[in-house]
Amino acid sequence: MRAIIVDDEELARCRLTILLEEIQEITLCGSFATALDALKYIDENPVDVIFLDITMPEMDGMEFANLLIDKKSSASVVFVTGYGEYAVEAFELEAVDYLLKPIKRDRLVKTIDRLARKNYREVQQLYIKCFGGFWVLVQDEGGQAISWRSPKVEELFAYLVCKVSVSRDEIADTLWEGFPLDKAMKNLNSTVYYVRKALQQFGMEECLITTRKQISLDTKRIYCDLYEFQQMQNLAWKTEKEMERLKELYRGELFQGKTYEWSFPKAHTLEKNMISNLLKAGELREDQKRTEDAERLYLHALELDPYHEGASDKLLDFYNRTGRKKKEKQLRKEIGLLLSDEVPHPLLFLKKHY
Structure with a gap:
């Protein structure tokens, strides 16, 4: 020093x-x-x-x-x-x-x-991954994972990661919906205690800021893939480097595999934004006469949501304009089967071509 x-x-x-x-x-x-x-x-x-x-x-x-x-x-x-x-x-x-x-x-x-x-x-830094699951590690991607006392303790921390700063009343209403207020607050206080205790093992307890009415995270010592994605999501499609980074970050749905009902609307919005970036980036590659790259981006969008009408229309139109009639016909057939529930999700077409 x-x-x-x-x-x-x-x-x-x-x-x-x-x-x-x-x-x-x-x-x-x-x-x-x-x-x-x-x-x-x-x-x-x-x-x-x-x-x-x-x-x-x-x-x-x-x-x-x-x-x-x-x-x-x-x-x-x-x-x-x-x-x-x-x-x-x-x-x-x-x-x-x-x-x-x-x-x-x-x-x-x-x-x-x-x-x-x-x-x-x-x-020390918390390294938090929210896409494709939920992991909280100390220091970096190869660091030690924090173990939570219970699923509810983990869920509270996930909620704080999403909100950054939130009132105690909102947390109680969301995570202990239907509980009497005094019971919900008692549960919240004990769960906050166990969050702090889990962070304390690694000297990271200062990341959790609590007041009488509010609970917040100090993000200065936190890296989170969700935060990086949100900063990039509006304009990433414009540059190849940022688009590749966005694809690296979006490893799957927000909190995939977790049953956090409060996160479902946000997960849907993030997926929509990801698909929008892929489609816009695909259009840009087409303008640059990079048809193979454009096709990969359109396929990636459809892989994320085979029911996404904009993604399927974009890929069908692409095949039509580029004279790939066989692929267009095959994709139309499989989309029809998918919509009639005659084939399992995802599209067999995507497995073959993406």
């Missing part, structure tokens, strides 16, 4: 410098007598932790820490002072620790351990 010292007392700076240089996890990058000099350095150089005196002339440590918050600095602050009365205010400014002078080595080591744990938690 890259560290700097900010203290107007030279002896205090020298003593802390000696202590920090003995700690392997710390790289001391600078020692400053004034807050202004330290701020200038931070503006131009990366810093992970600041050992900050509170009582200094011109600008004290509290003002300095507030400035860091305003600047949205990622540097952690450890207050160093000869006075204990600032502790409450210091922690309100999100300080990692509060050291009293003279600093002892064993106490400093505890601070470094606390910084290391904080940094580890900050690099």
Whole structure:
């Protein structure tokens, strides 16, 4: 960790410098007598932790820490002072620790351990996959899966992933429909407890934000395929790279295999948007005279929903315009059989050609 010292007392700076240089996890990058000099350095150089005196002339440590918050600095602050009365205010400014002078080595080591744990938690990330099922992993696609105490605990987390921020009343009405309000709220509170406990095993409990009326997820430490899809879904068809990414993301229906009735309308909308992108991308490939690519996109759309009238019409029209009469005839026949319930879903045609 890259560290700097900010203290107007030279002896205090020298003593802390000696202590920090003995700690392997710390790289001391600078020692400053004034807050202004330290701020200038931070503006131009990366810093992970600041050992900050509170009582200094011109600008004290509290003002300095507030400035860091305003600047949205990622540097952690450890207050160093000869006075204990600032502790409450210091922690309100999100300080990692509060050291009293003279600093002892064993106490400093505890601070470094606390910084290391904080940094580890900050690099941890939840990796959530909602298409084709529902998985919550820690760190990345190959990470450890979170185990939920019960299906209802998992469902609550899935609901929060979809909503990001939602009222307790709405959750109770949706997940415990028909329950008396007091019973529903009691169930909600205990289920929230088990969600937090599951996240806590991996130091991710801060992702869950609860207030008296609202429950939210802090998405800064979450990657979710659903969020990426929603950001791309309106214009992905315009570029080949984004269209390929959209296809990678959409591995199946939203929460496929789960019986979350509240998710069915959203799942239908997302599938519609995916099919719309495939059809528009197919039209674009046709304009570019890339007929094989266009056919693959139309087939993909029909595979997602063999009953989608727009997708079947688009593919039939494509075969007609490109002179592929045999494929057109075969597809018309199978669509007719499908609509008469004489063949199982999906179309045999898709198995052969897609």
